[in-house]
Amino acid sequence: MAVDLLEKRGSNYSGRPVFPLHESAGFSRATALMDYGNDHQLHRKMLQKYFNKGKASLHRPFQAQEARALVQNLILKPENRQEHLIRFATSIIIQISYGHVIEAEDDPYLKIVNDVVHHVLPVIGPPEGSVVDLFPFLRHFPSWFPGAHDAYLARSTRPFVEQLHQYPVADIGEQMRLGTAKPSFLAAQLEEMQSGEGNHAITLEHIQGVSAVLYLAGTDTTASSLSTFFLAMVLHPECQAKAQQEIDAVVGSNRLPDFNDRPSLPYIECILQETLRWHPAVPLGIPHTSREDDTYNGMFIPKGSIVVAHARGMALNEEVYKDPFTFEPDRFISKPTGRGEPYLSGSFGFGRRICPGRFLADDSLWIAIATALAVLSISREIGEDGLEIIPEDKFKLEATSQPLPYRCRIYPRNDVMRSLVA
Ligand code: HEM
Numbered sequence: 001m002a003v004d005l006l007e008k009r010g011s012n013y014s015g016r017p018v019f020p021l022h023e024s025a026g027f028s029r030a031t032a033l034m035d036y037g038n039d040h041q042l043h044r045k046m047l048q049k050y051f052n053k054g055k056a057s058l059h060r061p062f063q064a065q066e067a068r069a070l071v072q073n074l075i076l077k078p079e080n081r082q083e084h085l086i087r088f089a090t091s092i093i094i095q096i097s098y099g100h101v102i103e104a105e106d107d108p109y110l111k112i113v114n115d116v117v118h119h120v121l122p123v124i125g126p127p128e129g130s131v132v133d134l135f136p137f138l139r140h141f142p143s144w145f146p147g148a149h150d151a152y153l154a155r156s157t158r159p160f161v162e163q164l165h166q167y168p169v170a171d172i173g174e175q176m177r178l179g180t181a182k183p184s185f186l187a188a189q190l191e192e193m194q195s196g197e198g199n200h201a202i203t204l205e206h207i208q209g210v211s212a213v214l215y216l217a218g219t220d221t222t223a224s225s226l227s228t229f230f231l232a233m234v235l236h237p238e239c240q241a242k243a244q245q246e247i248d249a250v251v252g253s254n255r256l257p258d259f260n261d262r263p264s265l266p267y268i269e270c271i272l273q274e275t276l277r278w279h280p281a282v283p284l285g286i287p288h289t290s291r292e293d294d295t296y297n298g299m300f301i302p303k304g305s306i307v308v309a310h311a312r313g314m315a316l317n318e319e320v321y322k323d324p325f326t327f328e329p330d331r332f333i334s335k336p337t338g339r340g341e342p343y344l345s346g347s348f349g350f351g352r353r354i355c356p357g358r359f360l361a362d363d364s365l366w367i368a369i370a371t372a373l374a375v376l377s378i379s380r381e382i383g384e385d386g387l388e389i390i391p392e393d394k395f396k397l398e399a400t401s402q403p404l405p406y407r408c409r410i411y412p413r414n415d416v417m418r419s420l421v422a
Helices: 002-008 020-025 038-051 053-057 060-076 078-098 108-124 136-140 148-156 158-178 185-195 204-235 237-251 259-264 266-278 311-315 358-375 415-421
Strands: 294-296 299-301 376-379 395-397 401-403 409-412
Touching: 002 294, 020 108, 020 148, 020 158, 038 053, 038 185, 038 204, 053 358, 060 078, 060 358, 060 376, 060 409, 060 415, 078 108, 078 158, 078 185, 078 204, 078 358, 078 409, 108 148, 108 158, 108 204, 158 185, 158 204, 185 204, 204 237, 204 266, 204 358, 204 376, 204 401, 237 259, 237 266, 237 358, 237 376, 259 266, 259 358, 266 358, 358 376, 358 415, 409 415
Parallel strands: none
Antiparallel strands: 294 299, 376 409, 395 401
């Protein structure tokens, strides 16, 4: 049904509802939240040109380098796992989008994204997550009015959101003036706008809107998917052992896996796909709306309806996935060895709003997972009683779905593998 409506009838089902909390926080210019129309199409053109499959693969050497840095950081400070995951995702987005390399903990780009992750996302939640989304008029009420407090809190996060829109564009603009700007998505857009070549309709506001969404859409989603992967490895040591056997057999023990190995590592592929299915990072997708009245299988769908592509619901469909709550990568292996179940198709959304960063994200996740499995042992902590601490399979929904904080042990499998990321 999602494919029938959101893809085959995409011209009708590609709008977005108004998200009052996100608007109050200052996100009305962001690609993911704007309604379908000319501005959205301009955003998509900019994104598609730069993040299509062919272009995305040009970034693989840098993604592999960042995956090594991630694993190295995890060995040095395993207790900061979540920060390392966010930093991995952020470094990739920032390098590709703005040509900027994060070198220090107090990097201004890192600070901006951390501020948004820690101060803004928990307040605004996922689109449709608050009482203000259901009753938008509450956003105009004073903050003491029940329900209006959310809108007040969202408004108070505006300075962080403004920084997200303004800083990269101003910084790269200045670098271009000085002639020091490195090649990046943002520099390419600013150059095109200033030269008067390309699409004349693109304005600074469009560029700021896309620039802000890259930060947001690309970091938290990637980091939470990786956090889900680490949790799965702690809960399922048998899957980790099987994956490591595959890597040892195919890649050997004197080099790290690289993108050329991907077709020869089917079980690693299954682990990635099962991570995306088991707990999709964006479990409800982002709601679409319809522009016109429509009828589907005899059901009347009035203009302006909100259509939610429930990725988590699809992932848990027992008619498609046996024991859907269980993390079981073998489910995708062809019959008769496995069950031949299909990869989840909705993890990155549908139709004209499908995630434009999906190729980049897929590469980032694959190389991080393959490198981590090659080099690391990810295991359970031992409690004071001498017993293993088994984390709970529990998730929280903020802007994305992510595991509740959990403890685990992370250490190199052996000195040889460790030396490969040093
Ligand atoms: C694991 C990582 C990611 C996941 C699971 C994910 C998932 C999604 C989903 C479900 C949507 C909504 C699609 C719809 O409305 O049908 C979306 C939209 C979007 N994503 Fe991603 N995404 C990821 C990474 C990225 C990255 C790395 C980028 C940027 C390079 C990105 C940029 C965007 C943008 C700009 C939109 C808005 C598209 C629009 O409204 O037209 N995402 N993503």
